[in-house]
Amino acid sequence: MDTLAATEPEPPAPASHRDKRARWWRIARNIALTLIVVVFTVWLVLFITKGRFLKHPFERITSSLTTRKVQVQGDFQLYFAPFRLTFVADGLSVSNPDWAKSNTLFAARHIDAKIAPLSLIFGRRHVYSLALDGGRGDLEWDAQHVRNTWTFGGDSKGKPFEVPLIDTASVTDTHLRYSDPAMPLLADLTIAPILAKDTHIGKAVGITGTGTFRTTPFKLSARLLSPDATIAGTKNRLEARAWAAGSVIDVSGTLPGLTDVEDVPLKVAATGHNLSQLLAVIDVAIPQTRRFALKATLVKHADSYRFTDMTGTFGQSDLSGRFTVTNGKRLKLDAALVTRRLDIVDAAPFIGYNPDVVAAKGAVAAAAATGAGASRVLPDASLPVAMMQRFDATLDWKVGVVESKNVPVSNIALALSLERGRLALSPLTFTMARGDVAADLIFDTRDRPSAISYDIRLKTTPLGRLLAGYGVADSGTTGTIHGRIQLDGRGDTIHDSLASASGRIAFIMPHGTLWTQNAQLAELDLGTFVSKMFQGKLKKPIEVNCGLLAFTVRGGTATADPILIDTSKNVVTGRGGFSFDSEAVDLAFRADGKKFSLFSGQSPVGIGGHFASPKLQVISPQLLTRAGVGVGLAVAATPVAGLLAFVDVGDAKSAACGPVLAGARATAQRTSKGKPRSDVGNGHTKKIS
Structure with a gap:
C-alpha cells in the first residue's frame, strides 16, 4: 500500500494568469486577422470589380430603407479607393412619395462622388469630390408644410434641406425645382456650371431662374462668390437680385454654409415705383407710395x-x-x-x-x-x-x-x-x-x-x-x-x-381779434365792403366776442346747429349745411348790426358749389331784391326813400357766450339777456343735393 501511494502521479499545477492572457490574445489576434483578411478580400473584390455586381442589391436595399424606388439605368460602381467610398452611377433616379406632384425626387445623367464612409453614419455628410452632370432635382413640401420629398421615412415630419460638405465639385447642366404650396412658392432654377478645385471654388456659383411667390411672378439671379472660402463651409459670399412686383430687390452677405441663412445678417436693398405693390406680395396692405x-x-x-x-x-x-x-x-x-x-x-x-x-x-x-x-x-x-x-x-x-x-x-x-x-x-x-x-x-x-x-x-x-x-x-x-x-x-x-355718417361737428372761437382782407364780407357793412374792395386792407381788426360753427350730421348731411358769431359790431348767424354724399355746399351767413347803419344790405352771403369748387355769393338774390325795392321807392317817392331798403335799424341781440363757448346746440342758445334765440337753425334741413 505504501508503495502504491508513493507511485501515484501528482495533480497538474493550475495555469498562470499570464498563460490565460496569452490564450485570449491569440484568439483576438486570429479574429482580427480574419476580419482584416475578410475586409481586404471584400475591398479587393470591390476594387477589382468596381462593385458593379452590387447594382441590384443597392437598388433593393436603398429602396427599402428610403421607401422610395431607386434605379440605376446605366453603369454602377461602389467601392473603396483606397479608404474613400467611391460611388458612380449613370441614369440614377430616386422617386418621390405618392403625395408629391412630381414622380421623381432626383435624377442624374452621371454622378461620380468620393465620400467619407463614416460621415454616412455619424455627423454631417462629407463629400470629398463630386462630379454631377444632367442633374434634375424636385424639392416639394406638402400643402400643410409638414412633410417634404427629401425627408425619407414614410410620414416623417419634414426636416430642413441640408447640403453635404463638398470639398471639390464639378456641376454641369443641372436644374432644381422647389415648391411650397403653403407659402405658396414655386421656383425653377438653373445652376450654372461649377468647377471647384483644391477645396476652393474656381468660379462663382451662378443660379438663375423664374417662379411665382403667392401669385406674383419673379425672376432671380444669384451668385456665390468664394475666392478664399471652401464650398464645404466656413464662409460663402452671396449676391442675389430678384425682380418682382415692379421692384428690384438686392441681397448680399456672407453665409456659413451654402443654404445656411438662419441668424445671418444680410444686406438688402429694394427700389421700385410703389412700395405697396411689393408688400402686397406677402399680403401686407399699406397706402400707395x-x-x-x-x-x-x-x-x-x-x-x-x-x-x-x-x-x-x-x-x-x-x-x-x-x-x-x-x-x-x-x-x-x-x-x-x-x-x-x-x-x-x-x-x-x-x-x-x-x-x-x-x-x-x-x-x-x-x-x-x-x-x-x-x-x-x-x-x-x-x-x-x-x-x-x-x-x-x-x-x-x-x-x-x-x-x-x-x-x-x-x-x-x-x-x-x-x-x-x-x-x-x-x-x-x-x-x-x-x-x-x-x-x-x-x-x-x-x-x-x-x-x-x-x-x-x-x-x-x-x-x-x-x-x-x-x-x-x-x-x-x-x-x-x-x-x-x-x-x-x-x-x-x-x-x-x-x-x-351721423354725429356732430363743432368749432368754438373765444374772445379775440381777426384781421384779414376779406373776413368782414359777412358783416355786409357797405362802407367797409367798398373800403376793402378798393383799398385792399382794413383800418382795424374785427373784435370777436365769441363764436360757434357747429353742425349736426344725420345720414351724411351736416346742418348748421348753430352758426353764431358775436362781434363788437354785429351778430353773424348762418343756416344751411353740406352733404358728404354729393359734396354739395349750401350755406348762408347773415350779419345783423347792433347799432344803426345806413349802408347795410342785411342780406346773406352765400357759399354754394361743392367741396372741390366752393363759390362765394356776395351779391345774393336777396340783396338784388332789396336793391330793386330801393330803386322802386326812389322812383315812386324820393331818392332818399330808396335808401330805406338798405337801412339796418341795429336791433341784433348780442349772444350769451356761455352756450356758445360750451358748443351747445341751437335750441340751447340765448341772447345776452337770457332769452331763447330765434335767429339760429335747429339742426333740421332737407337733404342737400
Missing part, C-alpha cells in the same frame, strides 16, 4: 424676418427705422418708423389718393381716379378688406414736419394697430400751426359694410397761424379756435362712410 428706395439689414430667425437700420426715401420724403415680419399662424408686421420731412403729396395715399395723380393733376383728379364723381374730393377707393383680415400689424411712426403751402403741420405721432380686420389709428397726434390735434380713427372691417368712426379734436389754435396761407394776417390777429369732429358711419370707402 411714389418711387421708393430703401436699404436695411435682414436677419432671419425661425419664422421671423427682422429688418433693422432701415434708411431710404419714398417720393420726396425720407424714411428710417425697423420692422419685423413674422410668418406664424397669422402674418404679423411690427414696425417703428421715423420720417424727418414728409411731403404733403406723399401723405395723399393715407386718405386714398394716388400720389402720382395728385402731383400731376391735383386732388380732384386723384379723387376721380378712385371712382368718385366729377368735381369730388372725397376718395372712393375701397379699403383692402380681404387683405386687412389676413394679417395683423402694429406701427409706431413719428413725422417731424409736413411740407405744405397752406397749413403748417409737424410733430406727427401715429400709433397703429391692426388685429383681424380692425384697424385703429389711436392715438394720432400732430401740431397744426401752434395748436395740437388728437384723433382716434377706427376702421372695423369685421362688420359688413365696415364700421368707421372718426374722433378728431383740435386744441386751442391761433387763427393767424392756422389760416396764414388763406389771407389771414398773423399780426393783429389774436383770435383762436378749438373744436371736435365725432362721426360714425358705415362703408368700405372714405366717401361711403361719411355719406352715411
